[in-house]
Amino acid sequence: xxxxxxxxxxxxxxxxxxxxxxxxxxxxxxxxxxxxxxxxxxxxxxxxxxxxxxxxxxxxxxxxxxxxxxxxxxxxxxxxxxxxxxxxxxxxxxxxxxxxxxxxxxxxxxxxxxxxxxxxxxxxxxxxxxxxxxxxxxxxxxxxxxxxxxxxxxxxxxxxxxxxxxxxxxxxxxxxxxxxxxxxxxxxxxxxxxxxxxxxxxxxxxxxxxxxxxxxxxxxxxxxxxxxxxxxxxxxxxxxxxxxxxxxxxxxxxx
Amino acid sequence: xxxxxxxxxxxxxxxxxxxxxxxxxxxxxxxxxxxxxxxxxxxxxxxxxxxxxxxxxxxxxxxxxxxxxxxxxxxxxxxxxxxxxxxxxxxxxxxxxxxxxxxxxxxxxxxxxxxxxxxxxxxxxxxxxxxxxxxxxxxxxxxxxxxxxxxxxxxxxxxxxxxxxxxxxxxxxxxxxxxxxxxxxxxxxxxxxxxxxxxxxxxxxxxxxxxxxxxxxxxxxxxxxxxxxxxxxxxxxxxxxxxxxxxxxxxxxxx
Numbered sequence: 001x002x003x004x005x006x007x008x009x010x011x012x013x014x015x016x017x018x019x020x021x022x023x024x025x026x027x028x029x030x031x032x033x034x035x036x037x038x039x040x041x042x043x044x045x046x047x048x049x050x051x052x053x054x055x056x057x058x059x060x061x062x063x064x065x066x067x068x069x070x071x072x073x074x075x076x077x078x079x080x081x082x083x084x085x086x087x088x089x090x091x092x093x094x095x096x097x098x099x100x101x102x103x104x105x106x107x108x109x110x111x112x113x114x115x116x117x118x119x120x121x122x123x124x125x126x127x128x129x130x131x132x133x134x135x136x137x138x139x140x141x142x143x144x145x146x147x148x149x150x151x152x153x154x155x156x157x158x159x160x161x162x163x164x165x166x167x168x169x170x171x172x173x174x175x176x177x178x179x180x181x182x183x184x185x186x187x188x189x190x191x192x193x194x195x196x197x198x199x200x201x202x203x204x205x206x207x208x209x210x211x212x213x214x215x216x217x218x219x220x221x222x223x224x225x226x227x228x229x230x231x232x233x234x235x236x237x238x239x240x241x242x243x244x245x246x247x248x249x250x251x252x253x254x255x
Numbered sequence: 256x257x258x259x260x261x262x263x264x265x266x267x268x269x270x271x272x273x274x275x276x277x278x279x280x281x282x283x284x285x286x287x288x289x290x291x292x293x294x295x296x297x298x299x300x301x302x303x304x305x306x307x308x309x310x311x312x313x314x315x316x317x318x319x320x321x322x323x324x325x326x327x328x329x330x331x332x333x334x335x336x337x338x339x340x341x342x343x344x345x346x347x348x349x350x351x352x353x354x355x356x357x358x359x360x361x362x363x364x365x366x367x368x369x370x371x372x373x374x375x376x377x378x379x380x381x382x383x384x385x386x387x388x389x390x391x392x393x394x395x396x397x398x399x400x401x402x403x404x405x406x407x408x409x410x411x412x413x414x415x416x417x418x419x420x421x422x423x424x425x426x427x428x429x430x431x432x433x434x435x436x437x438x439x440x441x442x443x444x445x446x447x448x449x450x451x452x453x454x455x456x457x458x459x460x461x462x463x464x465x466x467x468x469x470x471x472x473x474x475x476x477x478x479x480x481x482x483x484x485x486x487x488x489x490x491x492x493x494x495x496x497x498x499x500x501x502x503x504x505x506x507x508x509x510x
Binding site: 122126129130131132133134135136156158160163164231233234235236237238239240241243244245246247248251252 | 377489
């Protein structure tokens, strides 16, 4: 274990760059923060490239398991932790991991969730977590979605990407391929030309497409899908939060 | 219309205080920001105590309707708007309203949503918006919930509190009263001793209780309720985001 007390240390400066998308892409690394997430990574057999822990955190917690799975461990001062952290109150532990993704497996044993241009990191993370809870086979992030490896998405995810494949694809190619392989693809639509989700009897193999917070699923994507569906709202709100809508749909169908 | 170009102006300093809960309570006022929310307030017949608009906003938009319903209108500089705003990119329009709340009406014509100690403002706001979409009769905020009149709750709400009553009550008194009046109250529980929401055949008159993000509904509240319910999760995530769970439940039952 090495000790770092200066925020100017090269290792810290390199790690801090991972808060930026550009550098995450260059290095193929990303950062997770907090005891729960790091524990989840370890339980799922993820190798920690680097582990940063404050002295206080080290004293308070049992860390044997962490040590075994970390290539390099750094004991850092509170000030150093603060410069690395993206939280108002840093949690005392940060790990750097390689970006790895399981591949989707076919034929699908459960439905897929497809996201088209969902921009809010909290929404993207929450929907992946909900897909994980619902037992979905995977999540596909299309163009315009919030960067999956950003700290905000990772926080909302709560480690669900260790449980199910999350892949990035161009939906305009991916959806026709899915349909060609016998999967029905249902796009959520804001117009009421669509079918109520309550009246839909989904195919044994299907995918649901959720869209942008303001505009919904883009028209060119909708045109590729098998069917458009909507959630009838007896009340007066104009729309639902996209992550809430995704939850309602994913839990509406047993499979 | 008055013009304000200094952030030190007394009206601005007074308005800015409304970003704090303490001052909102003292004055009985609160602030809403953005064209959509202000428009929604006006459409719902809310009187604007004060209206602050930037010159740019005023030039770009049709504002006749706003003027008619505002007691006092101030044209402010971009700098002044920035000191008032709680957004990274201010939207050019802020209104101050009186805190008014419709009362719940009995007998209930639709279910109620009860929130126990839900701390995240985004979750509180999103759940009220979902209750509005689902046609619920109202939302009751119990102890420990995020301050309803905070800017963050108001942003997630998107004006739904103009559509349905949102009241604050001590749930430990409110729930027994509800039950005494013939309403069944279902508390969400994390343990699987509870009944699956899919197996629940709700009473014609019912309420759902959602709880704290980490701890769920508190034990003393659970004990007051008619029945505990849970959402079976075939997948691997440990839990659902509370606003997603509330959406699944509220849309599961027709009424």
